[in-house]
Amino acid sequence: xxxxxxxxxxxxxxxxxxxxxxxxxxxxxxxxxxxxxxxxxxxxxxxxxxxxxxxxxxxxxxxxxxxxxxxxxxxxxxxxxxxxxxxxxxxxxxxxxxxxxxxxxxxxxxxxxxxxxxxxxxxxxxxxxxxxxxxxxxxxxxxxxxxxxxxxxxxxxxxxxxxxxxxxxxxxxxxxxxxxxxxxxxxxxxxxxxxxxxxxxxxxxxxxxxxxxxxxxxxxxxxxxxxxxxxxxxxxxxxxxxxxxxxxxxxxxxxxxxxxxxxxxxxxxxxxxxxxxxxxxxxxxxxxxxxxxxxxxxxxxxxxxxxxxxxxxxxxxxxxxxxxxxxxxxxxxxxxxxxxxxxxxxxxxxxxxxxxxxxxxxxxxxxxxxxxxxxxxxxxxxxxxxxxxxxxxxxxxxxxxxx
Amino acid sequence: xxxxxxxxxxxxxxxxxxxxxxxxxxxxxxxxxxxxxxxxxxxxxxxxxxxxxxxxxxxxxxxxxxxxxxxxxxxxxxxxxxxxxxxxxxxxxxxxxxxxxxxxxxxxxxxxxxxxxxxxxxxxxxxxxxxxxxxxxxxxxxxxxxxxxxxxxxxxxxxxxxxxxxxxxxxxxxxxxxxxxxxxxxxxxxxxxxxxxxxxxxxxxxxxxxxxxxxxxxxxxxxxxxxxxxxxxxxxxxxxxxxxxxxxxxxxxxxxxxxxxxxxxxxxxxxxxxxxxxxxxxxxxxxxxxxxxxxxxxxxxxxxxxxxxxxxxxxxxxxxxxxxxxxxxxxxxxxxxxxxxxxxxxxxxxxxxxxxxxxxxxxxxxxxxxxxxxxxxxxxxxxxxxxxxxxxxxxxxxxxxxxxx
Numbered sequence: 160x161x162x163x164x165x166x167x168x169x170x171x172x173x174x175x176x177x178x179x180x181x182x183x184x185x186x187x188x189x190x191x192x193x194x195x196x197x198x199x200x201x202x203x204x205x206x207x208x209x210x211x212x213x214x215x216x217x218x219x220x221x222x223x224x225x226x227x228x229x230x231x232x233x234x235x236x237x238x239x240x241x242x243x244x245x246x247x248x249x250x251x252x253x254x255x256x257x258x259x260x261x262x263x264x265x266x267x268x269x270x271x272x273x274x275x276x277x278x279x280x281x282x283x284x285x286x287x288x289x290x291x292x293x294x295x296x297x298x299x300x301x302x303x304x305x306x307x308x309x310x311x312x313x314x315x316x317x318x319x320x321x322x323x324x325x326x327x328x329x330x331x332x333x334x335x336x337x338x339x340x341x342x343x344x345x346x347x348x349x350x351x352x353x354x355x356x357x358x359x360x361x362x363x364x365x366x367x368x369x370x371x372x373x374x375x376x377x378x379x380x381x382x383x384x385x386x387x388x389x390x391x392x393x394x395x396x397x398x399x400x401x402x403x404x405x406x407x408x409x410x411x412x413x414x415x416x417x418x419x420x421x422x423x424x425x426x427x428x429x430x431x432x433x434x435x436x437x438x439x440x441x442x443x444x445x446x447x448x449x450x451x452x453x454x455x456x457x458x459x460x461x462x463x464x465x466x467x468x469x470x471x472x473x474x475x476x477x478x479x480x481x482x483x484x485x486x487x488x489x490x491x492x493x494x495x496x497x498x499x500x501x502x503x504x505x506x507x508x509x510x511x512x513x514x515x516x517x518x519x520x521x522x523x524x525x526x527x528x529x530x531x532x533x534x535x536x537x538x539x540x541x542x543x544x545x546x547x548x549x550x551x552x553x554x555x556x557x558x559x560x561x562x
Numbered sequence: 563x564x565x566x567x568x569x570x571x572x573x574x575x576x577x578x579x580x581x582x583x584x585x586x587x588x589x590x591x592x593x594x595x596x597x598x599x600x601x602x603x604x605x606x607x608x609x610x611x612x613x614x615x616x617x618x619x620x621x622x623x624x625x626x627x628x629x630x631x632x633x634x635x636x637x638x639x640x641x642x643x644x645x646x647x648x649x650x651x652x653x654x655x656x657x658x659x660x661x662x663x664x665x666x667x668x669x670x671x672x673x674x675x676x677x678x679x680x681x682x683x684x685x686x687x688x689x690x691x692x693x694x695x696x697x698x699x700x701x702x703x704x705x706x707x708x709x710x711x712x713x714x715x716x717x718x719x720x721x722x723x724x725x726x727x728x729x730x731x732x733x734x735x736x737x738x739x740x741x742x743x744x745x746x747x748x749x750x751x752x753x754x755x756x757x758x759x760x761x762x763x764x765x766x767x768x769x770x771x772x773x774x775x776x777x778x779x780x781x782x783x784x785x786x787x788x789x790x791x792x793x794x795x796x797x798x799x800x801x802x803x804x805x806x807x808x809x810x811x812x813x814x815x816x817x818x819x820x821x822x823x824x825x826x827x828x829x830x831x832x833x834x835x836x837x838x839x840x841x842x843x844x845x846x847x848x849x850x851x852x853x854x855x856x857x858x859x860x861x862x863x864x865x866x867x868x869x870x871x872x873x874x875x876x877x878x879x880x881x882x883x884x885x886x887x888x889x890x891x892x893x894x895x896x897x898x899x900x901x902x903x904x905x906x907x908x909x910x911x912x913x914x915x916x917x918x919x920x921x922x923x924x925x926x927x928x929x930x931x932x933x934x935x936x937x938x939x940x941x942x943x944x945x946x947x948x949x950x951x952x953x954x955x956x957x958x959x960x961x962x963x964x965x966x967x
Contacts, residue, residue: 489947
């Protein structure tokens, strides 16, 4: 990386020039592990992502508005993290040497189960590099002279990166000219995999350079990289360009639950769960289980009652109709389902989800994808919000009286 | 235009399936490719009148001649007939539909045909047979009843039609103590309204039938023996206080005299489960009134017993207007209760169910012809499938759904 930042080990020689005693209120942010078997000397650090900003007694000379951490502090955190990782591995009865981040996550969710809806508010234990934002060391020495030659441009890392990239472009073109002069030039078409990787987005680039960029800067940079990649490059240049590409997980929208049973579809005489699988659906507090038969005439039976009697409201019946109508299979299937809990609308939603999931077995992959995009296969996460004390309802406050 | 042609082609195929004898077969050849050429002539008309009509309509307007081949087709009742035969019988939504479309069309359906068959073969020497039409909500019991009534009117029967017995056991403003019997209660308003309608329906009979008893209304007025029934009815209409008694007299006389064979009597009651259910009416001291304490109900119960000859009794049980009955109840046993079921015991139950696919198609066709369905998808197959699903072929629901389109 071109930019000198705190997390980079190479910057250790710079003396950080922060305000003297910065009393970090981080102590309050630290959680002590509740599990037994911890030695008193070490603290297992399970840190929250956002904690209260440090209380600065003196104004920071570098005038960085963010919280600043000393290199030593970060190093200490890393040590503590590693020790804590080993302790955690011991606690879980696993081998400390081969304890990966996924294992850590699993262990933390096991030891500290949290019912919070917001995933980012739950307890995490990650490497300090991921938690503490990257910071820039002071860019000038004791005499006030900046280290980097492009310091006075304002965006030194960005411009140095552009400089480097352009230098590579020139280099490649020079090489091409030489080859052409020698006559060994051959037009090799560039085979670039269009799908599977993408350029860095602006936020990622900013994070990498620890600098603010404007949209035009970013666009310029991407144009330059594309120009570079269009030319026949060496392995070194490929590697350079590769640093700015990220893979796109193809089929990131893969539907996980697909125990497709392509059995005898709807033949009445086959027994048990062979032909028409029981699928579940949930909505609010209603739970439904539905069986869809392959060869039917559009009859739907809910708890033994015809759907016309069970749902006298047209809106509920329209909900039931949605999966079939979407797949154009209105009169072709029979449904038998049971539902309990919730109210009429949530029962209708639960049955709809169950029916859509059951229909997955009868249709092609593409149609499953379309259903997923239409939202037919997703459980509706909305539940009733709890009432908070000091308020009349979940959101409604008491009437405000001026006096 | 092309849409019209494709529609006509599909109609052709449908017609060939149904084998309707309306159009001469030479017109529409069996091969589908030749059909459009024949139909070119029809493209001059904006609305293709003949072929879809053949599915949903029939020209046979006499219920007596309706047979199996007419199932699913609508037949027309002229407006004058409507006024004489049904002064008060039709369900309100149907009345609105008649007003909108400017014509009254009833669909011929299997339960009604079955009943017609029985009625045609009744032996009038035997005691009157009771038929009970039952079914889930909105399946067409009341309209089937109207079909029967129309048939009987055409056959010149005397029609005693109580449009909705539930109306007599609830929401009554004025209850008077009966003049005839102190324990019972009168309902002057309902009785007078009913008498008016009865008069409109059966004008010609009222002068023929003679009363066989002397009835004294009050100190000044009385009806002599041998005077026509019309006088009793007039008395009831004019003197509202005596209306209930007039109704009672009418019922008694008709019952007595129908056995003599002068006329044939059809007793048609809609919502007969009201006679044995509960009422919501209260006395002044806020205690509930049982149905037998209402004079109208008491007399009607006597009517519905099958101890007279020379006619038939057609009844409907319905949950729609009923009091204190769960929504899903539709069987006669549930709706009538033990007492009612025992009283009505030997009866012929006739189930009225939802439309079958043919009838459903015909109903949609009828709406399309009258330009009732304005949605652009209403003509298409998908639209029909949606309607089918949403209403599950229930006539009442279908009608309500189509009202929005």
